[in-house]
Amino acid sequence: MNLAVWVERAGAAYSDAPALGWGSRVHRTYAEMADRAARLAGGLKDLGLAPGARIALFAKNHPAYVEAMVAIWRAGMAAVPINNKLHRDEVAYILEASSAALVFTTPDLAETAGAAAASGVHLIDLEGEGYEALIADAAPARLAETGPDELAWLFFTSGTTGRPKGAMLSHRNLMAMTTAYLADVAPVAPGDACLHAAPMSHGSGLYILPHLAHAGVNVTPESGGFSPSEIVDLLKAWPGAAMFAAPTMVNRLVRWEGEIPQSALENLKAIIYGGAPMYVEDAQAALARLGPRLVQIYGQGESPMTITCLSRAEIADRAHPRAAQRLGSAGRPYVNVEVRVVDRDDRPVGVGESGEIVCRGDSVMLGYLDNPEATAETLRGGWLHTGDVGAFDADGYLTLMDRSKDLIISGGTNIYPREVEEVLLTHTGVEECSVIGRRDPDWGEIVVAYIVGAVDQGALDAHCLEHMARFKRPKVYVFVDDLPKSNYGKILKTELRKLDEGRSA
Numbered sequence: 308m309n310l311a312v313w314v315e316r317a318g319a320a321y322s323d324a325p326a327l328g329w330g331s332r333v334h335r336t337y338a339e340m341a342d343r344a345a346r347l348a349g350g351l352k353d354l355g356l357a358p359g360a361r362i363a364l365f366a367k368n369h370p371a372y373v374e375a376m377v378a379i380w381r382a383g384m385a386a387v388p389i390n391n392k393l394h395r396d397e398v399a400y401i402l403e404a405s406s407a408a409l410v411f412t413t414p415d416l417a418e419t420a421g422a423a424a425a426s427g428v429h430l431i432d433l434e435g436e437g438y439e440a441l442i443a444d445a446a447p448a449r450l451a452e453t454g455p456d457e458l459a460w461l462f463f464t465s466g467t468t469g470r471p472k473g474a475m476l477s478h479r480n481l482m483a484m485t486t487a488y489l490a491d492v493a494p495v496a497p498g499d500a501c502l503h504a505a506p507m508s509h510g511s512g513l514y515i516l517p518h519l520a521h522a523g524v525n526v527t528p529e530s531g532g533f534s535p536s537e538i539v540d541l542l543k544a545w546p547g548a549a550m551f552a553a554p555t556m557v558n559r560l561v562r563w564e565g566e567i568p569q570s571a572l573e574n575l576k577a578i579i580y581g582g583a584p585m586y587v588e589d590a591q592a593a594l595a596r597l598g599p600r601l602v603q604i605y606g607q608g609e610s611p612m613t614i615t616c617l618s619r620a621e622i623a624d625r626a627h628p629r630a631a632q633r634l635g636s637a638g639r640p641y642v643n644v645e646v647r648v649v650d651r652d653d654r655p656v657g658v659g660e661s662g663e664i665v666c667r668g669d670s671v672m673l674g675y676l677d678n679p680e681a682t683a684e685t686l687r688g689g690w691l692h693t694g695d696v697g698a699f700d701a702d703g704y705l706t707l708m709d710r711s712k713d714l715i716i717s718g719g720t721n722i723y724p725r726e727v728e729e730v731l732l733t734h735t736g737v738e739e740c741s742v743i744g745r746r747d748p749d750w751g752e753i754v755v756a757y758i759v760g761a762v763d764q765g766a767l768d769a770h771c772l773e774h775m776a777r778f779k780r781p782k783v784y785v786f787v788d789d790l791p792k793s794n795y796g797k798i799l800k801t802e803l804r805k806l807d808e809g810r811s812a
């Protein structure tokens with residue numbers, strides 16, 4: 308089965324229903340999108356590209372991003388969405404590694420795309436005449452006969468160290484992700500919106516799929532990105548809305564000083580957060596402002612968006628005796644994924660014990676592109692080794708610990724940054740924080756807290772003394788205007804450690 312079948316079906320059954328939204332307007336109906344995607348698939352073939360070709364998307368969020376992705380699948384080709392904040396050399400690396408034959412881009416990125424692409428690679432501006440001509444001049448292509456294990460999406464991992472690796476996601480993998488979303492995250496009815504304020508090259512783009520499967524509307528904000536006021540305007544216009552947001556985006560919306568009218572909240576079905584830890588304090592504040600509309604997901608490119616999920620009902624159940632503990636967890640395994648925590652020898656550990664999180668199921672990638680060693684290591688024994696450390700509690704909820712490289716060892720004792728961060732954030736003056744270790748001749752490492760907010764060191768120290776063991780509290784506080792973050796809104800601890808090295812030297 309080919310993912311693009313959903314658009315063909317919706318084009319027939321829901322021909323007049325909106326398929327693509329741009330700002331508050333309907334941009335294309337399902338009949339229009341089905342027709343355009345079929346023609347664009349024909350246009351790709353007319354360029355001499357064959358099934359199996361890899362087509363890159365290096366573009367800002369755009370309604371045509373969705374259309375192009377559907378056309379790529381319809382033609383039996385594979386999409387290579389690229390983080391649009393990458394440097395030209397990084398883009399060049401991905402284009403070469405994936406053997407991309409064509410790059411869809413937008414005017415803002417055309418120059419970088421042009422510089423990154425080797426000669427002979429087609430460059431097509433999603434807003435340009437060439438794109439429209441490709442659609443207008445081609446005959447519609449039939450839906451390609453695509454096997455379930457054929458490549459659909461080459462997902463390049465963020466790769467904070469070394470070259471990014473291309474996780475190969477098949478049609479089956481993305482179908483499993485879609486089914487898991489519809490079962491455990493949020494149902495979608497025709498006309499329900501997905502607001503793409505986070506990059507389409509990553510989590511938000513993956514959530515295009517459940518919305519195609521059930522004839523929802525994929526809506527691109529006019530800015531192509533995230534701003535609280537724009538989101539509120541979109542919510543006024545689009546009912547049944549779901550939105551994927553990094554925790555930092557949720558926090559910005561929650562702390563935004565403007566008004567979120569009840570009518571907008573009523574249109575908001577789910578804010579799905581994940582990709583990085585959400586602190587309990589922040590989740591509680593989000594619940595208070597947005598109501599019972601939050602869902603948490605834990606996944607990674609290698610099992611896209613699909614390992615565990617903390618449902619809307621579980622997050623909203625504040626009366627539960629273990630509500631705070633649950634809010635601090637990443638939920639329970641999705642309906643179609645097996646999840647275990649294992650020791651160094653891949654043996655499952657007991658309840659409450661921590662180890663590496665592994666999972667298996669149809670959402671798990673085929674492997675890494677052209678990297679059999681990394682594939683064998685990561686998928687050994689038939690389980691995806693996530694590299695994340697976690698522990699299950701007796702109720703089956705999985706809590707993620709800090710990655711081992713983030714763990715601070717001070718005076719021989721392990722200190723988990725997240726624990727310190729959770730406490731710091733309960734101080735009302737702290738907006739954001741990140742805790743790292745700094746090398747120290749006496750202690751091995753000391754705890755350093757980077758703080759964004761209006762608060763002084765004395766107050767924070769007193770707050771920490773009241774709420775945590777003395778040895779865990781930061782020895783150094785650094786007050787900053789902002790923290791280094793990725794395009795996907797994750798705080799970059801590796802970056803922060805580098806900055807800190809410079810500062811302490």
Ligand code: AMP
Nearest residue numbers: 465581582583584604605606607608637
């Ligand atoms: P990526 O492959 O770029 O999506 O990054 C995936 C990584 O983000 C995971 O391996 C985790 O380390 C982290 N991550 C994803 N979801 C969560 C979550 N809900 N809570 C904490 N960390 C998360």
